[in-house]
Amino acid sequence: MNADDRALYGDITRKGLWENNTALVQLLGLCPLLAVSTSFVNAVSLSLATVLVMALSGGTVAALRTLIPHEIRIPVFILIIAALVTCLDLAFNAWLHDLYLVLGIFIPLIVTNCIVLARVEAFAAKNSPLAAAWDGAAMGVGLLWVLALLGSLRELVGAGTLFGGIDMVIPGAHALQVFGEHYRGLLIAILPPGAFIFLGLLVAARNAWVARAQARASRPPAAAVSA
Incomplete structure (x- = not known):
């Protein structure tokens, strides 16, 4: 891999994970982001499925792009994505049935x-x-780490646990009681309003981080100020 390729893949990674994050910047895919992030396990499971579909669909479309007529590209893209999701849906049903439900x-x-x-x-x-x-x-x-963080926060505040439902993925495993068995939890955290509240806090935290970084970068060097 030459320097140009490394720069390209580094730029893609940086934009996907942070600069152009689908959840915190573009605010796309809010339906699963808000509905499934009631726990860490649910959030990460759906995120991993989405990562697999995005990677495979991207590679497949890129490989076939010269064969797909421009006029029907969108229906063909959807057909490719639907085929991959169907295979994934059947795999979940067969091997992770409890999680599938x-x-x-x-x-x-x-x-x-x-x-x-x-x-x-x-x-x-x-x-x-x-x-x-x-x-x-x-x-x-990029979507996965946001969903994982959102699911962890909602599960911790709402139920006082972490990795709830892990036995659906790893039989015999148990959730971690972070705040003890007597913690009653904050119900709003695992209800839809809680999803909006925590997502808003994450977006605000990212924006504050970016604004502070830009402010530091725009400051003149100390030597220039003193001169």
Whole structure:
């Protein structure tokens, strides 16, 4: 990998994880972001499924982009995404059935998630398969860490636990009682309003971080000030 490739993949990773984060900057895919983030396990499980679909759909579309007529590109993109999501949905049903029942309709709804189609249309249809797959994975991981943090915060405040439902993924595992068995929890945290509140706090924290970093970068060096 030459210097140009490293710069390209570094830029894709930086934008996907932070600068152009789908959840905190673009505010896309809010339906699963808010509905499934009631616990860490649910949030991470759906996020990993989304990462896989985004990476595979991006690579597939990029590989076939010269064969897809421009006039019907959107229906074809959706068909490719739907095929991948169907395979993933069947895999969840077969191997993670309890988790499949909890996530319910939100696995098939990955097909209509605007994050997936947006990256396929904006990036995968114009770049190489490897770069497109990397972009899809980076954008998906950007969504994953936000969902994981949001799910952890809501579960901790709402139930006082962490990794609730982990036995659906790892049989025999148990949730971690962070605040003890007598903690009653704050119900609003695991209700829809709690999702909006915590997401708003995360967006505000990111904006404050970025504003502070820009302010530090715009300050003249100490030597220049003293001169």
